Amino acid sequence: MYMTLNLKSVSTAFAVVAGGLFASSSPALAFDWKMASGYPDASYLTQSLVTFLDELKSETADEIDVTLHNNQSLVKLQDIPSAVRSNQVALGQVYTANLGNQDAMFTLDAIPFLAPDSDAALALWDAQEPYFEEWFAEQNMRVLFPQFFPPQGFYTENAVETQADLAGLDMRIYSNSTQSMAELLDAQPLSIQFGEVPQAFATGLINAMFTSPQTGIDVQAWDFTSNYNMVGAMRTKLIVVINEDEFQRLDEAQQTLVLEAAERAKLASLELSNQVTEAQLATLTENGMAVSFASDAFKVELQRVGEQMTAEWRESATPEQRDVLDAYLASRD
Numbered sequence: 001m002y003m004t005l006n007l008k009s010v011s012t013a014f015a016v017v018a019g020g021l022f023a024s025s026s027p028a029l030a031f032d033w034k035m036a037s038g039y040p041d042a043s044y045l046t047q048s049l050v051t052f053l054d055e056l057k058s059e060t061a062d063e064i065d066v067t068l069h070n071n072q073s074l075v076k077l078q079d080i081p082s083a084v085r086s087n088q089v090a091l092g093q094v095y096t097a098n099l100g101n102q103d104a105m106f107t108l109d110a111i112p113f114l115a116p117d118s119d120a121a122l123a124l125w126d127a128q129e130p131y132f133e134e135w136f137a138e139q140n141m142r143v144l145f146p147q148f149f150p151p152q153g154f155y156t157e158n159a160v161e162t163q164a165d166l167a168g169l170d171m172r173i174y175s176n177s178t179q180s181m182a183e184l185l186d187a188q189p190l191s192i193q194f195g196e197v198p199q200a201f202a203t204g205l206i207n208a209m210f211t212s213p214q215t216g217i218d219v220q221a222w223d224f225t226s227n228y229n230m231v232g233a234m235r236t237k238l239i240v241v242i243n244e245d246e247f248q249r250l251d252e253a254q255q256t257l258v259l260e261a262a263e264r265a266k267l268a269s270l271e272l273s274n275q276v277t278e279a280q281l282a283t284l285t286e287n288g289m290a291v292s293f294a295s296d297a298f299k300v301e302l303q304r305v306g307e308q309m310t311a312e313w314r315e316s317a318t319p320e321q322r323d324v325l326d327a328y329l330a331s332r333d
Contacts, residue, residue, distance in 0.1 A: 038077035097175035110177035121235035213280035
């Protein structure tokens with residue numbers, strides 16, 4: 001009897017040890033995810049995502065394989081945050097301007113001349129990132145990296161030299177900040193979704209818009225406008241996020257690889273946006289548009305608009321939001 005019990009104990013112990021050895025040597029789980037984004041194949045925003053996703057697959061030895069559904073083919077741009085939150089898709093490209101009515105922090109980068117160049121855009125992101133991380137965490141999402149839009153300007157039928165040339169125009173806006181800017185410039189703001197811009201111009205609903213060269217190319221602005229006046233002004237952004245539940249399914253090594261790839265994607269995306277801006281302006285010219293740069297007088301007018309908008313933003317902001325603005329401004333002193 002004693003010998004029988006001892007053999008059973010030995011057998012059980014061996015099974016436990018063997019099971020542990022097997023578990024420790026088992027391969028990491030493989031993940032087959034979907035990602036939703038809003039822009040066409042040719043957009044540098046899409047190309048940046050493709051590079052990031054290819055790197056994830058390569059760095060994890062095919063353990064993470066993400067299928068990109070871009071150009072709003074799976075989820076409309078404005079619906080991507082809820083799609084990631086509910087895990088309809090694991091990853092998504094969030095257009096921050098669409099969230100401006102939920103939190104004023106999403107409008108800060110759209111204030112003209114607050115963060116007009118690459119260095120300033122990165123500094124503003126550094127100040128905003130902890131705030132965004134907390135905000136998206138409450139929505140069951142994790143921030144991965146931003147994608148920066150190029151400098152922006154005005155698409156119009158006639159040339160723009162000063163603020164007076166925009167007065168009375170029906171201007172497409174895409175956020176609370178661009179609405180305020182249009183009103184301060186005496187234009188008539190209208191909220192039009194990205195995919196509806198060509199039809200809005202064709203039907204006469206709008207006759208001006210303020211956006212990047214990239215967006216103008218994406219909607220083929222030369223079909224309905226003749227002039228592009230580059231003013232720089234801001235580097236607004238998208239934020240790439242992942243569903244937190246899916247992120248937590250990754251093992252520690254996989255999580256590290258994702259975050260490291262995201263950090264590289266942040267810098268690569270900004271550099272790519274800088275590289276393509278000159279080529280984009282050339283594309284507008286090649287398609288018959290007259291491209292110009294803001295006059296000194298117009299820059300002064302826009303600077304005043306930006307200062308007024310910054311003061312108004314600060315006045316309505318929460319203490320936590322003001323802390324972010326102050327941290328950014330301190331970093332630029």
